[in-house]
Amino acid sequence: xxxxxxxxxxxxxxxxxxxxxxxxxxxxxxxxxxxxxxxxxxxxxxxxxxxxxxxxxxxxxxxxxxxxxxxxxxxxxxxxxxxxxxxxxxxxxxxxxxxxxxxxxxxxxxxxxxxxxxxxxxxxxxxxxxxxxxxxxxxxxxxxxxxxxxxxxxxxxxxxxxxxxxxxxxxxxxxxxxxxxxxxxxxxxxxxxxxxxxxxxxxxxxxxxxxxxxxxxxxxxxxxxxxxxxxxxxxxxxxxxxxxxxxxxxxxxxxxxxxxxxxxxxxxxxxxxxxxxxxxxxxxxxxxxxxx
Amino acid sequence: xxxxxxxxxxxxxxxxxxxxxxxxxxxxxxxxxxxxxxxxxxxxxxxxxxxxxxxxxxxxxxxxxxxxxxxxxxxxxxxxxxxxxxxxxxxxxxxxxxxxxxxxxxxxxxxxxxxxxxxxxxxxxxxxxxxxxxxxxxxxxxxxxxxxxxxxxxxxxxxxxxxxxxxxxxxxxxxxxxxxxxxxxxxxxxxxxxxxxxxxxxxxxxxxxxxxxxxxxxxxxxxxxxxxxxxxxxxxxxxxxxxxxxxxxxxxxxxxxx
Numbered sequence: 104x105x106x107x108x109x110x111x112x113x114x115x116x117x118x119x120x121x122x123x124x125x126x127x128x129x130x131x132x133x134x135x136x137x138x139x140x141x142x143x144x145x146x147x148x149x150x151x152x153x154x155x156x157x158x159x160x161x162x163x164x165x166x167x168x169x170x171x172x173x174x175x176x177x178x179x180x181x182x183x184x185x186x187x188x189x190x191x192x193x194x195x196x197x198x199x200x201x202x203x204x205x206x207x208x209x210x211x212x213x214x215x216x217x218x219x220x221x222x223x224x225x226x227x228x229x230x231x232x233x234x235x236x237x238x239x240x241x242x243x244x245x246x247x248x249x250x251x252x253x254x255x256x257x258x259x260x261x262x263x264x265x266x267x268x269x270x271x272x273x274x275x276x277x278x279x280x281x282x283x284x285x286x287x288x289x290x291x292x293x294x295x296x297x298x299x300x301x302x303x304x305x306x307x308x309x310x311x312x313x314x315x316x317x318x319x320x321x322x323x324x325x326x327x328x329x330x331x332x333x334x335x336x337x338x339x340x341x342x343x344x345x346x347x348x349x350x351x352x353x354x355x356x357x358x359x360x361x362x363x364x365x366x367x368x369x370x371x372x373x374x375x376x377x378x379x380x381x382x383x384x385x386x387x388x389x390x391x392x393x394x395x
Numbered sequence: 396x397x398x399x400x401x402x403x404x405x406x407x408x409x410x411x412x413x414x415x416x417x418x419x420x421x422x423x424x425x426x427x428x429x430x431x432x433x434x435x436x437x438x439x440x441x442x443x444x445x446x447x448x449x450x451x452x453x454x455x456x457x458x459x460x461x462x463x464x465x466x467x468x469x470x471x472x473x474x475x476x477x478x479x480x481x482x483x484x485x486x487x488x489x490x491x492x493x494x495x496x497x498x499x500x501x502x503x504x505x506x507x508x509x510x511x512x513x514x515x516x517x518x519x520x521x522x523x524x525x526x527x528x529x530x531x532x533x534x535x536x537x538x539x540x541x542x543x544x545x546x547x548x549x550x551x552x553x554x555x556x557x558x559x560x561x562x563x564x565x566x567x568x569x570x571x572x573x574x575x576x577x578x579x580x581x582x583x584x585x586x587x588x589x590x591x592x593x594x595x596x597x598x599x600x601x602x603x604x605x606x607x608x609x610x611x612x613x614x615x616x617x618x619x620x621x622x623x624x625x626x627x628x629x630x631x632x633x634x635x636x637x638x639x640x641x642x643x644x645x646x647x648x649x650x651x652x653x
Binding site: 207209225229233235250276278 | 545548550551553555562566570572644645
C-alpha cells in the first residue's frame, strides 16, 4: 500500500474514533481489512463484556518512514482486566508507545481490533508542564481542556495536591520544580481527568535511578486507594516488576509479545524488601532471558 | 537573579561612559575647525536648542509620539489578527502570504508619498504608514509563536479531549507570547522612524516636519535636537517592551524551552 494512501486512511479513521470513548461504552476501532489481515483468521474473539477494559486483537500498525514503512506492531494481542496493573516492557522501538496511542484512540490500526471500555488518560514520557502556569494550574489543565471553567478546575485540583503529598507546591512555578516533582504534577494532571484507565508512557524514564525509586514508592501510595486500571509502558524491568501485577515482554520491529510474567508480590512488602527478594531476581532473570 | 551587582553596575555604567566619550569627541570635532561651524552643531549648541526651544520641540514631539504609538497599536492589533488567521487557515495562509511578503518588498519611502496624496496631510496617512511598517514583524512573530507549540503537548491536549479552540486558548496562545512580544519589540523600533518618514512625505507638524524644514535652512542645532529626541524615544519604547517581556514571560529567564 503506498504511503500516501496509508496516511489518508489513518486520518479518516481518526474522525471516527477520536479521543477514546464515552465512559462504559464499547468503541471498537474497526478498520477495513487490507492485504495483511486478509490472510489472518477473519473474526477475532470478542472481548468478555465485563472483565476486559482494554482488548487488542491481532492488531497491526504500520507507519511510513523514509521510502518504506515501519511495522510498529504485527498481530499483537493484549487484554487488560478492570483494576489490573499491566506493564509492557521492551527495548526502544518495539512499538510500546504506539500501543498507548492506540488505546488512547490517537491512532487507528491498519488491521485488527482495538476495544477500550471507558476513557483512557494518557501520561506522556515528558511532563509537558507549561511554564506560564503554576503547578496547581498545570494539573487543572486536564479539566480545563474538557471545558471546566478555570476557577472550578483549580479548586478540584487542590485536594489532590493534599492527598498525594504535594501540599505547599501548589503555587510553585514549573522551573522551581525538580524532575521528580514535575513528574508528580504531570501524574496528578493525568489522575484529574477522572478516567478509569491510566496509560503511562515511560513516566520516569528521564529521572535518575534514586529519584525513580522514590517515584515508585510515591506512585504505589498514590495508587493504593485507586480502583483504576494501569497500563504502564517502560524499558525498565525493575520498574515493571515493582509496579505491575503482570508484565508483558515485547520484541522490537515488528512489535510482538515475546512472553508474559505474573508478578506475585507479597502483600505489605516494602519496595526495598521486594526488589531484593529472591523471587524478584528470578523474575528479572526470566524477563532478561526472554528479551534476549 | 539577574547577574551579580558588578555586572548590573557595568550594564549601567558602560553605555553611559561610551555615550559621554562620544559626546566629548563630537564637541572636540566641531571646535577643531575641520567643518564650518555653520554646517555642524556641537553638543553645546544642541543643549542650547533644548533650553531655548523646549516648548517647540515638546509640541512636535507629542505630535510624532502620538502618530508612532497609535500606528504601533494598530500594527499590533492587525498583526496579531493576521498571525492568528495565517495559523488557523492553511487556505488563507497560502493565499495571502505572498501578498504579505510583497508589501515588505515595496520600500516605505515610495509608498509614503502616495498614501499622503490619497489620505491627506492629517494623522490618517501617518497612522497607515506607521502601521504598515510595524505590521509585519508582529504578524510573523504571532504566526511563528502559534506554530511553535510542542507537538507532544498538542497531542496531549487532544487526548485530554480538548477541542481546537481550547487548545488554541489554553496552550498555543500563551506559548506564542514570547515570539509575539519579540515581534512587537522590533516593531517598536520602527514606529518613530516610520512616523518621521510619513511626516517627510507631507505634513505641517511633527519632528519629521521640523527636520525636513530645518535642514535646508541650516537649523543644525534644532535638527540635531530633534534627531536626539527620536533616538531617545525609540530607546524608551524598546525598553518598555523589554520590561513587558520580562514581566509577562518570566520563564524565559529560567528555561530555554518547555
